[in-house]
Amino acid sequence: MIKVEFLGPISKPTMELEASNLKDISEILKQDDEVKEWLETCAVAVNDTLVSSLDVKLQNGDKVSLLPPVCGG
Amino acid sequence: MIKVEFLGPISKPTMELEASNLKDISEILKQDDEVKEWLETCAVAVNDTLVSSLDVKLQNGDKVSLLPPVCGG
Amino acid sequence: MLELYDGALDVSAIFDKWYKEESKSNYGAFIPFVGTIRDEDSIDGLSFDVYEPILESWFNKWQEKAKESNAIVKMAHSKGDVLLHESSYIAAVFSPKRRVALEMIDEFVEDFKASAPIWKYDLKDGKRVYASERSTAIKGSGLLA
């Protein structure tokens, strides 16, 4: 199982999904009306490292995080 | 009389000179071997205001200051 | 040196600590940037969520980058609520020479604003409202869209 967590203002509890790569995650999240609107503006981290390609392979126990637009300071 | 003061590292006591403008001051200081070497790198203030022209008229009691290269901080 | 605090920062205490920590390190220039909550838009304050694991790796990359110029960076940030006229952020660069410090504090603060995983909320009428208008999508966002 892959853990998908939603950071900051996305008020959505962590999900557990079956997926072998980020493309699978993308397909599943696009079906979720609450999450869908965030996908365009969210960065993605796998196991706390930001990634820039959908081809990232996922293994059982991996964590995918969605990071919405930031504003520190 | 015009008071001419030498600031910072120029080790020269204040002079009292007869002069009606900065051109006169320049002519007199060029004769002074100790001061001559500083003229090229010194800025000039009249009554504590920096000036950029030799045409400045001087009146009895005016103060001319020579400011050598600076390095604050 | 990345420090997170609950609520407002004790700015003078943090400044004093950092200044003393590097007092013998032979840095000629030390430039802190202090961010303070402004009274505007009828807010009562701001509130912050911080995602520490990615903030730490972002900060560690900056520490490496600073090292290449013989400089160091330090940072303190608030978690949770910070009220009007209190401070939530201090960033600092120490370097041997002033040009490095002047350029790096600018770059560091701007990259922080664009990349650090921190989310800001307005505290208004007893509610905590995500400051979406002032927020910036992290570079590479939209991967899953």
Add this chain to the structure above:
Amino acid sequence: MLELYDGALDVSAIFDKWYKEESKSNYGAFIPFVGTIRDEDSIDGLSFDVYEPILESWFNKWQEKAKESNAIVKMAHSKGDVLLHESSYIAAVFSPKRRVALEMIDEFVEDFKASAPIWKYDLKDGKRVYASERSTAIKGSGLLA
């Protein structure tokens, strides 16, 4: 706010004072620049001469300029001797917005270096030696040559 002190600056005390002075002024960004004497070239420290009347008019012009951007500048500098690892200079900008403060602190510090009527001497082997190599002729120099 131009402050001159005999000898080294009490940096943390000055920082704390300035921070508190503006704590309710609604400035979002506060950037101090702290200059500290580096151990180099076998010096024991530095020493400074300051010509106050022209320093004050230089500083007042900067205060006017800062005002146009709704910002303010502050500055403290040492007169006389300052030893290794002690600090001789603090400049600071307060402004509502960070971009103004980041750009102004750079401009202010660079103009200070090029224009402020302060002369620096190395303290070395019990002597006070004018740092001519590191000094900059004020713009317009050479008028009397």
